[in-house]
Amino acid sequence: MPVRVRTALVFLATWLLAACSGRQSALDPQGLQSDQIRHTLFIFLIIAAIVWIAVMVVLGIGMLRRKRASNQPLDLDRRFEEGSGRLILGLGIATVIIVLGLSFVSYAGQRTVFAKDENALTLKIIGHQWWWEVHYEADSPHQSFVTANEIRIPTGQPVKVELESADVIHSFWVPSLTGKMDLITGQKNELQFTAKNAGIYRGQCAEFCGLQHAHMAFAVIALPPDEFGRWRDHENQSANSPADPLGKQGEDLFRGRGCALCHNIRGTLAGGQLGPDLTHVGNRTTVAAGTLPLSPATLGAWIADPQHIKPGNLMPRMPLQSDELIAIIHYLEQLK
Ligand code: HEC
Ligand SMILES: [Cu+2]
Incomplete structure (x- = not known):
């Protein structure tokens, strides 16, 4: 097979099969x-x-084998009519x-x-x-x-x-x-x-x-x-209690900055029901319903400005100082 044809076939196959697994x-x-x-x-x-x-x-055959126009268009060919009647019934x-x-x-x-x-x-x-x-x-x-x-x-x-x-x-x-x-x-x-x-x-x-x-x-x-x-x-089980001061600060801020109004963290005072339960959020694979893979960076980006990542979503942008943001990320990350 010439190389060019082979390349074309491989290209066609990858294009056709690209979405067939995963x-x-x-x-x-x-x-x-x-x-x-x-x-x-x-x-x-x-x-x-x-x-x-x-x-x-059948359509192709019909188009290729067209009958000539006859001078008596109303004349019927009996055998042909009977044959096609049977064919139509069969189909x-x-x-x-x-x-x-x-x-x-x-x-x-x-x-x-x-x-x-x-x-x-x-x-x-x-x-x-x-x-x-x-x-x-x-x-x-x-x-x-x-x-x-x-x-x-x-x-x-x-x-x-x-x-x-x-x-x-x-x-x-x-x-x-x-x-x-x-x-x-x-x-x-x-x-x-x-x-x-x-x-x-x-x-x-x-x-x-x-x-x-x-x-x-x-x-x-x-x-x-x-x-x-x-x-x-x-x-x-209920959520981990943070062991270090930064984590503890994060837990307090989670309540103090209003996150707890919407989010539940079992075993803590945070009992909001409007947003996702965050009891073991540190074990999840994504942030914001599959929008980003979970990491400290994406968690931080989300909390800093959820409306930038997912415009119109129902979590408002909360004004936070950068050290407060770091403490909250640290707290949520260890909720494994
Ligand atoms: C007015 C209610 C509300 C407040 C206040 C709020 N959130 Fe949310 N939060 C939501 C909603 C709703 C979602 C889901 C958004 C989506 O994915 O469409 C969400 C999603 C999240 C997620 C992603 C969860 C997941 O499983 O993907 C995290 C993490 C989060 N919020 C943390 C916080 C933190 C930290 C605060 C405080 C700074 C906060 N939220 C304040 C409503 C709120
Ligand atoms: Cu939907």
Whole structure:
């Protein structure tokens, strides 16, 4: 094959396949449900492609083999008329069979996608403009806690998410694991999924919900069950008390500068409910619903001017001196 043709083919392939794998891809399924969705998609795609190609071929033949205009346009050719009648009937029946067949494929696929399992781990997720409130609900209240913007789950176990909204309609979508489901005010929707492999999968809001809709992402972190159990036991505990003076100063400032009006930090006097729970914020992977990766620098940038990073979001810019900012960052960082 000449080099130029090969280069062109490689270029075309990379271009076509560029988005087919990674942390957020329905074509690289990591869950039982997303596997089934891809399977159904490919069956539809193949059958639709065959039908489309057949229609194009027949259309092409029709265009190439046009009949001459006759002097008696109303004359009928009986044999031709009967033949095409049968052909149209046959194609009509084939269409009905294909549509019924695809409906059946779709129905069969839904049995996996919407399967309910009694032993599922239950999470309640509330969508807010523009972040995610996550409740782990256990039979014992001692095992129930709240976190935000990050969902850790065990591999191999079904997870049930109960979806609600605090304001407008949002949509919960983790393409690598399952399909979409809306979060609607005053209504409880449910979705179940099972992660096959450990990993970090990106999810995002898939229903336009206002100015910062594009910055309403979250991470689903699937862990081996024993590691998940350890994380859960740790997450269930109250926040660390800062050991050093700078951390203590940060804790005081967190209340003194009004952060505590909106944010909850379990085990401290901060009990606000308007913003994300920050009890273990130091363990998260991102800041502001997937907008930035978490580090002291991004945490500082966010607190110094949240309106610059995510214009219009519901955390106001709080006037802070730079030494106050440093103390607050230090305090939040050690909330592991
Ligand atoms: C009026 C309520 C309000 C006040 C006051 C407030 N916040 Fe927030 N905060 C929010 C909201 C709402 C969000 C979510 C913003 C988003 O991602 O859209 C947020 C997000 C955050 C986050 C990111 C959390 C995450 O999981 O991504 C941090 C950290 C944070 N705030 C710290 C602070 C600190 C420190 C202060 C005090 C200087 C403060 N906040 C004051 C409402 C508030
Ligand atoms: Cu949304």
